[in-house]
Amino acid sequence: MVEINRKVHSDLIKWKNSPYRKPLILRGARQVGKTSLIRQFANEYPQFVELNLEKKYHREIFDSIDDLSELINAIFLSEQITGSKTPVLLFIDEVQESPKAISMLRYFYEERPDLHVIAAGSLLEFALGDIPGFPVGRVEYLSLHPINFEEFLGMVNPKALELLERIPVPAYGHDLLLKYFHEYSVIGGMPEIVSRYLENQNIAALSDVYKQLWFSYKEDVKKYARNNTDKKIIRHVIDSAPKETDRIKFEGFGRSNYRSREVGEAMRALDLAQVVQLIYPTTSLEPPLLADLKKRPRLQFLDTGLLSQILSLQREMIGIKDLNGFYKGKIIQQLVSQQLISLQHDPSYRPHFWVREKKESSAEVDLVYHYEQYVIPIEIKSGEQGRLRSLHQFIDRCPHHYGIRLLANYFSVENVKTISGKEYWLMNLPYYLATRIPEYIKWFVTNHSIQEPKQP
Numbered sequence: 001m002v003e004i005n006r007k008v009h010s011d012l013i014k015w016k017n018s019p020y021r022k023p024l025i026l027r028g029a030r031q032v033g034k035t036s037l038i039r040q041f042a043n044e045y046p047q048f049v050e051l052n053l054e055k056k057y058h059r060e061i062f063d064s065i066d067d068l069s070e071l072i073n074a075i076f077l078s079e080q081i082t083g084s085k086t087p088v089l090l091f092i093d094e095v096q097e098s099p100k101a102i103s104m105l106r107y108f109y110e111e112r113p114d115l116h117v118i119a120a121g122s123l124l125e126f127a128l129g130d131i132p133g134f135p136v137g138r139v140e141y142l143s144l145h146p147i148n149f150e151e152f153l154g155m156v157n158p159k160a161l162e163l164l165e166r167i168p169v170p171a172y173g174h175d176l177l178l179k180y181f182h183e184y185s186v187i188g189g190m191p192e193i194v195s196r197y198l199e200n201q202n203i204a205a206l207s208d209v210y211k212q213l214w215f216s217y218k219e220d221v222k223k224y225a226r227n228n229t230d231k232k233i234i235r236h237v238i239d240s241a242p243k244e245t246d247r248i249k250f251e252g253f254g255r256s257n258y259r260s261r262e263v264g265e266a267m268r269a270l271d272l273a274q275v276v277q278l279i280y281p282t283t284s285l286e287p288p289l290l291a292d293l294k295k296r297p298r299l300q301f302l303d304t305g306l307l308s309q310i311l312s313l314q315r316e317m318i319g320i321k322d323l324n325g326f327y328k329g330k331i332i333q334q335l336v337s338q339q340l341i342s343l344q345h346d347p348s349y350r351p352h353f354w355v356r357e358k359k360e361s362s363a364e365v366d367l368v369y370h371y372e373q374y375v376i377p378i379e380i381k382s383g384e385q386g387r388l389r390s391l392h393q394f395i396d397r398c399p400h401h402y403g404i405r406l407l408a409n410y411f412s413v414e415n416v417k418t419i420s421g422k423e424y425w426l427m428n429l430p431y432y433l434a435t436r437i438p439e440y441i442k443w444f445v446t447n448h449s450i451q452e453p454k455q456p
Contacts, residue, residue: 003040004033004191007151008144011345012041015142016087016116023105025095026120027347028144029274029302030220031213033191034120037144038091045116046085049075053097053121062101068111071104089116096121106138125272125347126224141347146189146303148342150435153180155198164436167443168411174430178408181432185335186317188305189342203314210309217275217302224269233258237266241276242310245330247296275302279337281355282368285398289352289370298353304335322408323431324381332431333366333380336406339434340367354394363390369404371441378404380431388426392418402444406431413448 015024026034042048051058061078065071075090076083090108095101101119108117153161160180163173187197190213193206218238225231240254250260250267270276277300280291301307308314313327323332337351354365354377367378377394391403401424411433414426425448429440 004036004147004195005151005154006033006037006144006147008037008142008345009041011142012037013044015140016044021113021116022138022140023108023117023119025105025124025139025141026118026144027124027141028120030122030217031190031192032144032146032302034144035093036191038089038093038118038120042089042091045087045089047081047083047088048091049079049081049088050091050093051075051079052093053101054094059098059101062098062104068104068107072112072115087114087116089118092117092119094121095119096124096126109138123220123224123273125274126269141345143345143347143349145342145344146338147191147194148189148339148435149181149184149432152184152189152194153177155194156180156183164433167436167439169430169433171410174410177432178430182317182320182323185304185323185331186308186314188303188308189338190303190306193305203318207309210306214306214310217273221269221273221275230265233262234266234269237263238270238276241270241299242301242307244299245328247281247298249296276300277302277350279350279353281364282352283355284368284375285394286375287370287373289368289375291350291352292355295355295357300337300341300351301334302338304331304338307331307334324407329380332406336380336431336434337367340369340437343435343438354390356390356393361393363393365390365394368394369437369441371438371445374400374402374445376400376402376404376441378406378437380406389419392420395424396420396422401425402441402448403427404429404437404441404444406434413444 015021026038028034053059061071061074065074081088092101105117105119108115150161150164153164157180160173160176163170164177169177187193187203193209196206196209197203218235221238222231222234225234236254236256236258250263252258253263267278271278278297279300280293280297281295282289283292284290308317308331313331317326320326326332340351341349352368354368356363365377366380369376369378375398377391379388379391388405395403395418403424404427406429408431409428411430412428414428415423416426417423427440427444433440
């Protein structure tokens, strides 16, 4: 298997070197590479101890010992570690299998801050809410997501990554970066998939791996259903979710007779598992961005490659030149949102989209991004700027003059007008730059006057 270098490795180095280091809980969906990441990170340490609490003899160490010193001695003895070479990294994998182990993390912080402790696990989000005496304030968190485009590009062509990191991106690199992004869009960012693809470049050979991943997600989430009825509802929701192409209603979801409350509970289980997340709209034109939970959400999948395989779209996507018009724009919208999510360490982070629901003038902007005192609208579509009706409605009402359009074309900045005549700056950003949106917005605002631009 090809070794995958993750950008979050640098955050782990900062954690290792911090004088204020606390036990770290690594969060993320199943199969996003948490265990592999920590095993690679262990190369930074002279001694490494890995426990897997799905193994009975590892779990019993925590469940049978209350004193921290005795616990550490028992761990070192069972793993034949002297602890003489410091610092020692202790990795507690599948920590959700022992609520007591999660509670014990506070004592590592209070009594043995010299021992570097990382905990991780599948469906950890379910367990964290049910732990009495959870060590709030005595642990820190880091989130891991599927591989994003920057990480993928760094593995297939580091020189191309250097082009991606330049602001603005040079025009001569556009076609190459677009080609790699379309390649990435087909396979997605699940580490096992990416690693196998880089070995043999054969997408067809990966079909069984995708299916096994999707099956494992469905089986895992059903473990947390309270009864057989809940399992049946969760199974229906997860099977129906990929087919949704627009904002959803809970009542009767997937052409069922299930009530809103039943579907909502199933959706929240999938959201906790981070397999399918609920993205609610905002009506905010200025910070803070507040999600409106009374309005219909849309669904965001963990990985677009996985979604495309479930929908049997991968064959059609091979060789595509522009994703904006493909599958009603759902795939590129999912993919851009996935890139933004990949930049965040906060597990509660959700991207936002904007709506205005009025009988005389409704509108929906694909994404909005909070930067300093601005909420910047982002549309993901091709075409003339005059056709950006929803973005224009946002610009007409907001207290600034910045808008972004993501498309397959070259980078540019235009001085344009809304339909009603308000002047604004429109940055046309190739959608392969989705992971660079924060840096480009900073560049955009810094280099273009906040005052109304003058027409040439």
